[in-house]
Amino acid sequence: MAIEPDELDQSGRELAAMLKHLRKQAGLSGVRLAARCNMSQSKISRIESNKGRPSLLDVEQLLRGLNASPAVSAEVMAVARIAQTEWQDGRTLRRKGIDKKQLQLAGLEASSTTFRYFLLSMITGLLATPEYVRASLSQAPPEQQAKAIAMKLERQRVLFDRSKQFTFILTEQAVRYPLIPPTALAMQIDRLASFTHQPNIRLGIIPMGVRFTSGALNTFTIYDDTLATAELDLGAVVFRDSRDVHDLLHRFTAYAEYAVFGEQARERLAAWAEHCRR
Helix, strand or coil, X not given: CCCCHHHHXXXXXXXXXXXXXXXXXXXXXXXXXXXXXXXXXXXXXXXXXXXXXXXXXXXXXXXXXXXXXXXXXXXXXXXXXXXXXXXXXXXXXXXXXXXXXXXXXXXHHHHCXXXXXXXXXXXXXXXXXXXXXXXXXXXXXXXXXXXXXXXXXXXXXXXXXXCCEEEEEEEHHHHHCCCCCHHHHHHHHHHHHHHCXXXXXXXXXXCCCCCCCCCCCCCXXXXXXXXXXXEECCEEEEEXXXXXXHHHXXXXXXXXXXXXXXXXXXXXXHHHHHHHXX
């Protein structure tokens, strides 16, 4: 099912209204429903006013407490699943300031311990040289660029926190994408190779020519096993539904089977860097 960005914005409000309507239709007060569901009345109030994001388990508990029919439950759960997905459009992010996005990412990196990155077309800022970071932000508003560059480079410190584990899978296209001049790209590729020696980082390369069976690909990141983001040209989608996160985990594991790691990865990276220097 295709989900439009506007639908993502509206689904939280729609879910709240549906649950409130069902409670009133059942003739239950918030206190009585809370007792049936083993929830606090304040939590139900937050859910019904769209001030709190209910988990799918919360919604299932509420539907059981409301004795909702299978047909009604299926309809509400469909809306709840969409509400677990968040659309972040690029225009809004740029209007609010790129630094806000950097702060959000820094917060995710501080609160998570296991990271998985699938990089389809470019190198992520965490692995980038300063020149690559500058080039990646060249289309940003000029007044925001300096601060955003500094914040991106500051975020790279998280890679050296040995309590955190990182796995990066990059396609050959991502590694060799000519965002910067060849000599600078050679240094960027050398930097990738250096990370393959770091104990808490696993970096793999998928060579060109690999044929995937999963269809269309996109860049995505998984934080622990609880949240994932997928990047699109126009913005990003945030997934909180455990089924979506686990689907991406399964996909990531499958992609890792196509990747080369360790010495094999270093050999390819060295050859590509040398090609840039020539």
